[in-house]
Amino acid sequence: MTTMVKVAQLAGVSISTVSHVLNGTRHVGDETRQRVLKAIEETSYRQDALARAMRRSRTDSIGLIVSDGGEPAFAEMIRGVEETAANQGITLLLANSAEDPQREARAVQALLERRVDGLILARAAGSGPEALAEFANQDTPLVLMDRLSEDPFDQVGVENNAPIKELVEHLTSQGHERILLVAGDTRVSTLRERHRAFQDAMTAAGIPPSDQLTVTAAGQAESDAGIEEALSAAAPPTAVIACSTVLAAAALRRIQQRGLRMPEDIAFAAFDGFAYADLFDPQLTTVRQPAFQVGATAAELLTRRIADKSAETSIVRLAPTIEYRASTGPTPAS
Amino acid sequence: MTTMVKVAQLAGVSISTVSHVLNGTRHVGDETRQRVLKAIEETSYRQDALARAMRRSRTDSIGLIVSDGGEPAFAEMIRGVEETAANQGITLLLANSAEDPQREARAVQALLERRVDGLILARAAGSGPEALAEFANQDTPLVLMDRLSEDPFDQVGVENNAPIKELVEHLTSQGHERILLVAGDTRVSTLRERHRAFQDAMTAAGIPPSDQLTVTAAGQAESDAGIEEALSAAAPPTAVIACSTVLAAAALRRIQQRGLRMPEDIAFAAFDGFAYADLFDPQLTTVRQPAFQVGATAAELLTRRIADKSAETSIVRLAPTIEYRASTGPTPAS
DNA sequence: CTGAAAGCGCTTACAG
DNA sequence: CTGAAAGCGCTTACAG
Numbered sequence: 001m002t003t004m005v006k007v008a009q010l011a012g013v014s015i016s017t018v019s020h021v022l023n024g025t026r027h028v029g030d031e032t033r034q035r036v037l038k039a040i041e042e043t044s045y046r047q048d049a050l051a052r053a054m055r056r057s058r059t060d061s062i063g064l065i066v067s068d069g070g071e072p073a074f075a076e077m078i079r080g081v082e083e084t085a086a087n088q089g090i091t092l093l094l095a096n097s098a099e100d101p102q103r104e105a106r107a108v109q110a111l112l113e114r115r116v117d118g119l120i121l122a123r124a125a126g127s128g129p130e131a132l133a134e135f136a137n138q139d140t141p142l143v144l145m146d147r148l149s150e151d152p153f154d155q156v157g158v159e160n161n162a163p164i165k166e167l168v169e170h171l172t173s174q175g176h177e178r179i180l181l182v183a184g185d186t187r188v189s190t191l192r193e194r195h196r197a198f199q200d201a202m203t204a205a206g207i208p209p210s211d212q213l214t215v216t217a218a219g220q221a222e223s224d225a226g227i228e229e230a231l232s233a234a235a236p237p238t239a240v241i242a243c244s245t246v247l248a249a250a251a252l253r254r255i256q257q258r259g260l261r262m263p264e265d266i267a268f269a270a271f272d273g274f275a276y277a278d279l280f281d282p283q284l285t286t287v288r289q290p291a292f293q294v295g296a297t298a299a300e301l302l303t304r305r306i307a308d309k310s311a312e313t314s315i316v317r318l319a320p321t322i323e324y325r326a327s328t329g330p331t332p333a334s
Numbered sequence: 335m336t337t338m339v340k341v342a343q344l345a346g347v348s349i350s351t352v353s354h355v356l357n358g359t360r361h362v363g364d365e366t367r368q369r370v371l372k373a374i375e376e377t378s379y380r381q382d383a384l385a386r387a388m389r390r391s392r393t394d395s396i397g398l399i400v401s402d403g404g405e406p407a408f409a410e411m412i413r414g415v416e417e418t419a420a421n422q423g424i425t426l427l428l429a430n431s432a433e434d435p436q437r438e439a440r441a442v443q444a445l446l447e448r449r450v451d452g453l454i455l456a457r458a459a460g461s462g463p464e465a466l467a468e469f470a471n472q473d474t475p476l477v478l479m480d481r482l483s484e485d486p487f488d489q490v491g492v493e494n495n496a497p498i499k500e501l502v503e504h505l506t507s508q509g510h511e512r513i514l515l516v517a518g519d520t521r522v523s524t525l526r527e528r529h530r531a532f533q534d535a536m537t538a539a540g541i542p543p544s545d546q547l548t549v550t551a552a553g554q555a556e557s558d559a560g561i562e563e564a565l566s567a568a569a570p571p572t573a574v575i576a577c578s579t580v581l582a583a584a585a586l587r588r589i590q591q592r593g594l595r596m597p598e599d600i601a602f603a604a605f606d607g608f609a610y611a612d613l614f615d616p617q618l619t620t621v622r623q624p625a626f627q628v629g630a631t632a633a634e635l636l637t638r639r640i641a642d643k644s645a646e647t648s649i650v651r652l653a654p655t656i657e658y659r660a661s662t663g664p665t666p667a668s
Numbered sequence: 669c670t671g672a673a674a675g676c677g678c679t680t681a682c683a684g
Numbered sequence: 685c686t687g688a689a690a691g692c693g694c695t696t697a698c699a700g
Contacts, residue, residue: 001473003677014687019679029685049447050388051677054692059384061427061448069416072609075409082403082430086437091444093395094428096416103420110425113383114395139335252613275406276608279586281615337693348671353695363669385693388676 002043010039022047053115061091062302063111063119065104067147067188069096072245073272073291074122077145080295081120088303090117101127112140118302122146125187125218141305145298147189148315154301156294156316160193160271161200163287163320164241167269167328168201171239174329176267177207180230180237182247185218194243194271213237223247227254239267239328248273248284268327271320283325290318336377344373356381387449395425396636397445397453399438401481401522403430406579407606407625408456411479414629415454422637424451435461446474452636456480459521459552475639479632481523482649488635490628490650494527494605495534497621497654498575501603501662502535505573508663510601511541514564514571516581519552528577528605547571557581561588573601573662582607582618602661605654617659624652 004015011018013032020026021036028036039045053059064081066074082092093116095107104124108131111119118141123131132151135142144155171179179202183195195216202209212233215226230237231254240255242248248270260266262282270277273286297316305311324331338349345352347366354360355370362370373379387393398415400408416426427450429441438458442465445453452475457465466485469476478489505513513536517529529550536543546567549560564571565588574589576582582604594600596616604611607620631650639645658665 005677015678016680016687016689017685020686023679025679027685032686046443047447048388048449048677050384050393050449051692052679054382054384054388054677054694055679057692069409069413072406072409075403075406075412078409078412078428079403079430082428083432086429086441089444091448092428094412094416094426095420096413098417107420109380110423113381114425115382115384249610249613252610256613274608274610274613276583276586279583279590279608280613339693349694350671350696351669354670357695359695361669366670382693385676386695388678388693389695391676 002045003048004045007036007039007043007045010043011035059115059117060089061093061114061116062299063093063095063107063114063116064145065095065097065107065111065119065121067097067099067104067122067124069098072275073289074146076291077122077295077298080292080297081299082295084296084299085303090299090303097124097127099124099126101131105131108134116140118143118306120145120298120302123149125185138309141302141309143298143302143305146294149189152313154305154313154315156297156301156318157190158289158294159317159319160190161197163271163322164194164197165201165204166322167241167285167287168198168205170324170328171241171267171269172205172207174267176239178213178235178237179207179239179241180213180227180251181209181215182223182227182240182242182251183214183216184223184243184247186216187218191243198241220246220250223250224254227251231255231258231260237266240269242268242270242273244272245270245274262327263329267329277323277325280327282327285325285328286323287320288323289320293318336379337382338379341370341373341377341379344377345369391449393449393451394423395427395448395450396633397427397429397441397448397450398479399429399431399441399445399453399455401431401433401438401456401458403432406609407623408480410625411456411629411632414626414631415633416629418630418633419637424633424637431458431461433458433460435465439465442468450474452476452640454479454632454636457483459519472643475636475643477632477636477639480628483523486647488639488647488649490631490635490652491524492623492628493651493653494524495531497605497656498528498531499535499538500656501575501619501621502532502539504658504662505575505601505603506539506541508601510573512547512569512571513541513573513575514547514561514585515543515549516557516561516574516576516585517548517550518557518577518581520550521552525577532575554580554584557584558588561585565589565592565594571600574603576602576604576607578606579604579608596661597663601663611657611659614661616661619659619662620657621654622657623654627652 004018008015008018097104101124120143122145148155148157181198184191186192199209217223242251269285271287277284277286338352342349342352431438454477456479482489482491515532518525520526533543551557576585603619605621611618611620
């Protein structure tokens with residue numbers, strides 16, 4: 001492998017000069033610079049980012065740990081982070097905790113050992129507060145993505161209250177009173193917020209939320225069972241709101257199995273639904289998250305923080321858009 | 335930041351000993367080792383992977399460049415690579431070329447500068463052979479993923495011939511003769527292979543493939559126009575095979591717009607279709623790729639190659655499974 | 669069983 | 685306008 005020493009010898013200069021030509025860190029005489037450039041070319045020299053990072057105490061890399069790389073929304077967030085980082089010459093180190101706090105903890109350690117300049121974290125469902133203790137001392141900046149908390153870090157996620165409220169109002173205005181909420185694992189902050197927003201909106205509509213019409217469950221099997229039970233109750237729901245893609249899929253399967261028509265027998269809406277919700281029949285009402293933008297914003301918050309560790313922490317909530325389609329009946333005028 | 339020096343001082347040993355305790359590279363007396371461990375604990379020392387990598391000429395990291403992070407199949411491959419790497423203590427550096435050869439070239443350089451131990455590449459559509467020249471000298475191992483080529487590298491992708499052949503036979507056996515192939519950008523090797531397989535299978539069935547019933551196009555708009563033209567022809571197709579998720583979505587939209595019923599008016603099948611193809615109505619026949627497995631295999635091939643640079647190169651083709659559903663009419667006995 | 673020292677490939681004051 | 689040299693934090697022969 002070619003190093004600066006060889007380049008310097010070939011060009012007849014010192015390695016200082018090679019370094020300065022490479023990085024543009026000080027003026028180099030035109031003729032000298034040409035010789036260096038030529039030597040770089042001839043030796044097909046490539047800078048060693050490791051050695052550079054070690055001297056500069058800066059790697060120009062950031063880490064991203066997602067809680068579920070399989071969810072389409074997270075795939076989009078990853079794209080947003082990557083693109084924003086790449087545009088700034090920053091390399092992305094990616095890890096997936098798969099909702100396992102232990103894997104999350106290992107990933108945090110691995111990335112810190114690699115001296116990332118900062119870290120973006122979408123926490124695993126069961127991840128406790130100790131996971132964040134590491135970052136309290138401000139050595140390595142941390143940005144919380146999607147799954148927010150009360151901790152004093154930069155954060156970016158989506159607004160969960162307003163869309164749920166709007167959805168509930170849309171359904172209740174059509175006369176729905178028995179609305180099933182498939183909320184999933186409420187240890188996850190997004191799902192907890194949506195659950196809470198639902199209860200508030202129902203209460204505001206004068207319909208006390210009932211446990212029979214709320215499915216909260218950590219696992220897939222539990223969710224399935226809960227949905228089945230709710231749909232087969234004596235007074236079944238006339239509408240369903242599912243709080244995530246997987247939950248929506250689970251609910252739709254049960255609805256199809258029972259031969260229920262949407263929206264005649266049961267109205268249906270999903271938070272963060274399917275990539276091609278318009279291709280379903282009936283087309284599905286969906287709360288669409290600006291997932292790419294969430295990732296891009298996380299990367300921006302992080303680079304800002306890296307540049308200025310003493311800046312005020314900011315918490316960004318991006319607004320999802322509700323795409324009304326046939327599965328919830330007539331589209332509201334908007 | 336704590337370094338080995340501080341730990342060594344605290345424990346009253348040399349940094350050699352600290353290093354050996356940390357890495358288990360030589361025996362250390364039990365009492366000494368305990369003192370070192372205690373000092374590590376007290377100082378909350380964390381190894382510097384950069385310095386370590388520099389000395390060892392090995393980073394325990396690999397790079398992955400995907401051509402389209404937005405495609406669900408690639409998201410799965412990324413997961414497969416990440417999980418396999420993480421299980422071996424290897425960190426993943428991720429880049430997305432977004433089908434842009436220039437971004438791909440930049441990503442390759444960035445990852446090589448970071449001294450990844452090896453690279454997995456799903457090439458961008460328009461990427462030429464010069465992109466691979468870099469790797470001919472065997473310095474950094476390269477594995478080609480999903481989009482294969484004639485070049486002498488380890489490669490992993492899916493078998494494209496057999497599923498297309500089977501699909502065509504399934505359709506022709508039902509009497510379909512005018513089958514539209516939506517092939518997309520045939521500069522992409524997977525799409526080129528599927529296109530070719532289609533022509534072969536049709537010829538074998540005694541139906542000469544026609545240009546009117548083949549849409550090859552690099553861009554979305556072109557594809558849309560081609561599909562529209564084919565569907566509105568005097569002798570429209572009675573069946574459609576779409577070669578990717580985006581192409582399938584484009585075709586389905588046109589089919590829905592025209593109010594065509596599936597499979598009565600037109601049969602439909604997609605290669606690498608939708609995450610929830612069973613939730614569509616009618617349910618969609620889909621060729622499902624083992625995408626996670628493709629990623630996992632890529633990572634395995636790469637680590638094998640890193641361990642033994644002189645091993646025989648291997649080309650792995652994983653078999654997709656065809657999920658027959660209502661959109662292609664009666665399911666074949668299997 | 670342990671330590672002193674060289675060196676991985678850079679950047680960056682310091683000096684002229 | 686340019687160079688000599690220290691040092692980033694480790695690993696690893698070499699020596700005892």
